[in-house]
Amino acid sequence: MQGSRSLMTLYRAYVVVFFLYLVAPLVAAGVFAFNDSMFPSLPWNGFTWDWFFSPNEPKLGLFHDDRLLQGLGNSLYIGVIVAALSVAVGTCNAFLFVRKDFRFKSALYVLMVVPLVIPGVILGISILVLASTIAGLADQWFGVFLTSLRPGIPLVVMGQFSFLVTITSLVIIARLEKFDISLEEAALNLGASRPRTLLTVTLPFLFPAMFSAFVVAFLVSFENFNTTLFLVGSDSPLTITMYDRMVKAGSTPVLNATSVVLMLGSGLLALLSVFAQRPKKQA
Amino acid sequence: MSRDAGRLSLILLFTPFALWIALLIILPQLGIGYVSIREKVGINQYEYGFKNYVDFITEPVYRNTLLRTAWMSILVTALALIIGFPIAWYIAKIARERSRAALFLMCLIPLWVSDLVRAYGWIVLLRETGVISMTLVKWGIISQPIEMLYNDMTVIIGLVYTVILFMIVPLVSTLQGMDDALLEAGYNLGGSRVTVFRRIIVPYAMPGIVAGCIITFMLTAGSYLTPILLGGKNSSWFTEQIYNQFITRYNWESGSAFGVSLLVFTSFVVWAGLRLTGQSLATTVAKE
Amino acid sequence: MHDLSCTDLTKRFGTFTAVSDVSLDIPSGSFFSILGPSGCGKTTLMRMIAGFENPSAGDIRIKGESVLALPPNKRNVKMVFQHLALFPMMTVGENIAYGLRCRKEPKHEIGPKVARVLERVGLPGNEDKKIDQLSGGQKQRIAIARCMVLEPDVLLLDEPLGALDLKLREHMKIELKQLQHQFETTFLYITHDQSEALVMSDNVAVMNAGRFEQIGAPKDLYDAPASGFVAGFVGDATVLEGKLGEVRGSQGRVVLEGGQEVVGSVSDSSTTGDTVEVFLRPEALRLGDGEPGCRLGGTVDSLLFNGASSRILVRTGRHLIEVADPEQRSGVSEGSTVNVCWSADRARIFARRPDGGAIV
Numbered sequence: 001m002q003g004s005r006s007l008m009t010l011y012r013a014y015v016v017v018f019f020l021y022l023v024a025p026l027v028a029a030g031v032f033a034f035n036d037s038m039f040p041s042l043p044w045n046g047f048t049w050d051w052f053f054s055p056n057e058p059k060l061g062l063f064h065d066d067r068l069l070q071g072l073g074n075s076l077y078i079g080v081i082v083a084a085l086s087v088a089v090g091t092c093n094a095f096l097f098v099r100k101d102f103r104f105k106s107a108l109y110v111l112m113v114v115p116l117v118i119p120g121v122i123l124g125i126s127i128l129v130l131a132s133t134i135a136g137l138a139d140q141w142f143g144v145f146l147t148s149l150r151p152g153i154p155l156v157v158m159g160q161f162s163f164l165v166t167i168t169s170l171v172i173i174a175r176l177e178k179f180d181i182s183l184e185e186a187a188l189n190l191g192a193s194r195p196r197t198l199l200t201v202t203l204p205f206l207f208p209a210m211f212s213a214f215v216v217a218f219l220v221s222f223e224n225f226n227t228t229l230f231l232v233g234s235d236s237p238l239t240i241t242m243y244d245r246m247v248k249a250g251s252t253p254v255l256n257a258t259s260v261v262l263m264l265g266s267g268l269l270a271l272l273s274v275f276a277q278r279p280k281k282q283a
Numbered sequence: 284m285s286r287d288a289g290r291l292s293l294i295l296l297f298t299p300f301a302l303w304i305a306l307l308i309i310l311p312q313l314g315i316g317y318v319s320i321r322e323k324v325g326i327n328q329y330e331y332g333f334k335n336y337v338d339f340i341t342e343p344v345y346r347n348t349l350l351r352t353a354w355m356s357i358l359v360t361a362l363a364l365i366i367g368f369p370i371a372w373y374i375a376k377i378a379r380e381r382s383r384a385a386l387f388l389m390c391l392i393p394l395w396v397s398d399l400v401r402a403y404g405w406i407v408l409l410r411e412t413g414v415i416s417m418t419l420v421k422w423g424i425i426s427q428p429i430e431m432l433y434n435d436m437t438v439i440i441g442l443v444y445t446v447i448l449f450m451i452v453p454l455v456s457t458l459q460g461m462d463d464a465l466l467e468a469g470y471n472l473g474g475s476r477v478t479v480f481r482r483i484i485v486p487y488a489m490p491g492i493v494a495g496c497i498i499t500f501m502l503t504a505g506s507y508l509t510p511i512l513l514g515g516k517n518s519s520w521f522t523e524q525i526y527n528q529f530i531t532r533y534n535w536e537s538g539s540a541f542g543v544s545l546l547v548f549t550s551f552v553v554w555a556g557l558r559l560t561g562q563s564l565a566t567t568v569a570k571e
Numbered sequence: 572m573h574d575l576s577c578t579d580l581t582k583r584f585g586t587f588t589a590v591s592d593v594s595l596d597i598p599s600g601s602f603f604s605i606l607g608p609s610g611c612g613k614t615t616l617m618r619m620i621a622g623f624e625n626p627s628a629g630d631i632r633i634k635g636e637s638v639l640a641l642p643p644n645k646r647n648v649k650m651v652f653q654h655l656a657l658f659p660m661m662t663v664g665e666n667i668a669y670g671l672r673c674r675k676e677p678k679h680e681i682g683p684k685v686a687r688v689l690e691r692v693g694l695p696g697n698e699d700k701k702i703d704q705l706s707g708g709q710k711q712r713i714a715i716a717r718c719m720v721l722e723p724d725v726l727l728l729d730e731p732l733g734a735l736d737l738k739l740r741e742h743m744k745i746e747l748k749q750l751q752h753q754f755e756t757t758f759l760y761i762t763h764d765q766s767e768a769l770v771m772s773d774n775v776a777v778m779n780a781g782r783f784e785q786i787g788a789p790k791d792l793y794d795a796p797a798s799g800f801v802a803g804f805v806g807d808a809t810v811l812e813g814k815l816g817e818v819r820g821s822q823g824r825v826v827l828e829g830g831q832e833v834v835g836s837v838s839d840s841s842t843t844g845d846t847v848e849v850f851l852r853p854e855a856l857r858l859g860d861g862e863p864g865c866r867l868g869g870t871v872d873s874l875l876f877n878g879a880s881s882r883i884l885v886r887t888g889r890h891l892i893e894v895a896d897p898e899q900r901s902g903v904s905e906g907s908t909v910n911v912c913w914s915a916d917r918a919r920i921f922a923r924r925p926d927g928g929a930i931v
């Protein structure tokens with residue numbers, strides 16, 4: 001089996017090359033945050049923390065760059081709100097589709113999945129158009145000026161929420177389907193009321209899934225660009241701020257520093273969600 | 284449980300779902316459909332008709348951009364499948380228990396990193412003063428730094444990079460469900476590698492392949508950052524046209540027409556893909 | 572007074588009737604079993620008693636009061652589920668305290684109560700264990716303790732031994748019976764395993780296709796089954812098919828398919844000309860010459876050793892007859908020609924069962 005042995009080696013080599021391809025740009029984005037140079041490129045001028053901590057121009061570090069910090073703050077704010085909302089609605093959807101029977105259930109289930117296959121850009125413009133139309137009509141008919149329907153954080157939240165609910169619903173549905181309904185019946189049998197059963201038996205079982213749905217929703221919201229692009233007002237989240245910087249000022253190592261912080265942050269959250277799912281492997 | 288309580292809880296659970304789907308998905312789509320068929324003729328004065336669509340079809344720049352986006356997206360999807368399948372196979376069938384989990388997690392890493400960071404990483408690597416060009420100069424392989432950004436090749440590499448995870452993940456999960464005995468039976472009955480692959484592996488992995496292709500295609504056709512940043516100003520990507528109409532020219536009517544066209548086009552491709560392979564949306568995409 | 576009684580209880584799912592006109596009365600402190608093959612409606616019946624299903628017709632009374640209007644969490648019947656349904660996210664102590672907390676019992680009384688019930692089921696001091704640290708039998712006992720701490724009027728047990736392995740099942744049978752004595756609570760026990768029902772119960776109801784075929788003490792069911800179904804389902808029996816000939820008093824003459832004639836006691840309303848089955852218990856049979864009509868000749872097909880319940884299989888025509896041979900004392904050898912005989916009153920004749928008597 002000489003042939004198959006060398007084929008296998010070739011195969012392994014391919015896998016290795018693939019993983020190099022996967023990590024190469026991330027490493028490149030990360031490493032140059034620490035290069036003591038004005039540009040994120042070779043040659044290597046030695047190690048520095050300046051792009052994180054330096055307080056003054058020209059090497060203004062990330063943690064002193066107000067615009068970027070502001071963007072980070074906005075992103076966190078939006079992310080937490082959107083994630084909480086989508087987990088709440090996702091949980092309702094999970095109970096609706098797992099526990100209830102109603103007409104057109106399978107058609108509505110497909111409708112629930114559909115937002116995943118609508119391009120983000122279209123979700124963005126469609127919500128922008130609808131919100132502005134409503135705001136315009138309100139202005140015209142009632143003379144009310146609805147600021148929250150003009151581009152800004154509320155619209156960004158709505159736009160991201162519109163497709164994140166699908167993701168959180170799918171995650172929570174998968175877990176709820178594994179729930180043994182006789183646990184609820186046992187609780188009722190032992191004298192618990194329905195709300196108490198929900199709080200003490202069902203929700204604790206769902207909690208790991210809700211937590212990881214929250215983390216996923218938060219991360220996706222944090223990274224989202226396509227939908228957000230059309231809905232931002234003056235308070236732009238970090239991705240938009242970075243993009244503006246990239247397009248207007250060109251690339252500077254402070255963007256690499258931001259990338260490093262983002263990668264670390266999401267890596268940490270991802271690990272957290274993996275561990276939240278892991279130890280509670282219930283039969 | 285009494286019947287009334289059952290009804291009440293059904294209504295309570297149904298309300299958020301209905302509000303979400305109606306207000307944030309259906310109504311906005313109808314909204315851009317509506318805006319796309321009107322035309323501004325004065326302040327708050329509109330005429331209705333398909334002029335925006337006619338403009339879109341008759342103007343070669345727009346038409347070609349859509350066609351170009353379409354065929355590049357199909358190419359990227361096909362490449363992602365060809366490149367990703369062996370990787371998925373390796374993870375699902377060849378790697379040992381422990382390295383399997385590690386490899387799978389490795390595959391997911393870029394998922395946790397923003398598109399922007401990933402595109403930025405490619406820029407740092409590929410531009411004229413970038414790592415690859417400078418290294419090649421230093422090694423004396425090329426005499427002048429070369430610009431590797433702003434061409435179709437790079438856009439495709441970047442796009443494949445962005446979406447390939449969404450191909451690998453569903454593939455791995457279907458392939459993992461496949462019983463090795465199926466393959467052994469295939470070989471045992473005298474099948475060659477090619478027949479086993481075509482007759483056993485591909486049909487078995489079909490739901491995963493379809494799910495992966497749909498998501499990959501959708502993400503590619505709808506992507507914005509990667510083509511713009513790696514392809515430069517002339518990347519002629521369709522989402523860029525939508526952006527231009529909406530934000531730069533403030534022409535929402537034709538922007539909406541573009542949006543509807545993109546939506547119709549991608550929905551058609553997804554529908555055709557599902558149809559051809561006999562799968563359904565609920566059983567493929569929802570599996571994730 | 573009866574702790575639990577059901578009258579004409581019926582449950583229909585659409586057009587399918589899962590439980591049909593079931594009536595039962597369970598005296599206080601007794602161990603009552605419902606025995607029936609899989610899918611006969613046992614769980615459905617129990618779920619109606621616990622309040623998880625609404626009966627289509629009939630009434631359920633606990634301590635004389637109708638409970639139809641009460642939701643499941645207000646009924647003082649507790650249930651041990653088929654797969655136990657212990658809460659995996661709680662400790663043993665929390666599981667047991669769950670019902671007490673729901674009742675809003677004062678905190679300082681809960682701890683001692685939990686400790687006491689754990690002691691009674693033989694697991695003192697295990698409050699802080701996780702559920703998945705327990706063995707199958709321990710889980711079983713915790714599930715019972717979780718119910719018993721609430722001092723229910725009736726404890727419902729739905730095939731609680733089904734998930735255990737054979738050895739543990741044998742052990743738990745005895746233990747359950749002892750627990751019931753100890754708590755002096757009424758147990759309603761569901762099973763499809765006849766040996767469980769016979770060993771533990773004061774009374775057994777045999778259920779088939781949604782109906783009760785017979786209710787009685789285990790010995791009555793065994794010795795005087797009311798139908799072919801009960802005769803076939805409870806205990807071992809060799810079944811010979813034939814046509815009922817002349818009937819005199821309770822004695823009937825059956826012409827078997829092979830042409831031989833046997834005599835037995837007609838135990839239901841079968842009359843001359845009906846197709847019937849003759850049931851012969853292994854321990855009612857012996858080797859030797861009996862009276863005409865109470866014997867069949869054949870060859871020894873195989874010897875099955877199983878201590879006190881060893882068997883001889885005798886082949887006559889197309890039948891294999893099981894004959895009891897405690898500790899193989901008879902000393903016959905395989906292949907030898909023998910006669911099997913019985914006394915006429917121990918061969919029971921019933922109308923042929925519709926499904927040919929497939930035993931689950």
Ligand SMILES: Nc1ncnc2c1ncn2[C@@H]1O[C@H](COP(=O)(O)OP(=O)(O)OP(=O)(O)O)[C@@H](O)[C@H]1O
Binds near residue numbers: 584587607609612763
């Ligand atoms: N909710 C339901 N809807 C429709 N049919 C049902 C429902 N619940 C039970 N059945 C039917 O009623 C019959 C009796 O079911 P049940 O669970 O009571 O059987 P069982 O005697 O407990 O069986 P097993 O020993 O296998 O647990 C079955 O044929 C089952 O298919």
Ligand SMILES: [Mg+2]
Binds near residue numbers: 613614
């Ligand atoms: Mg059952």
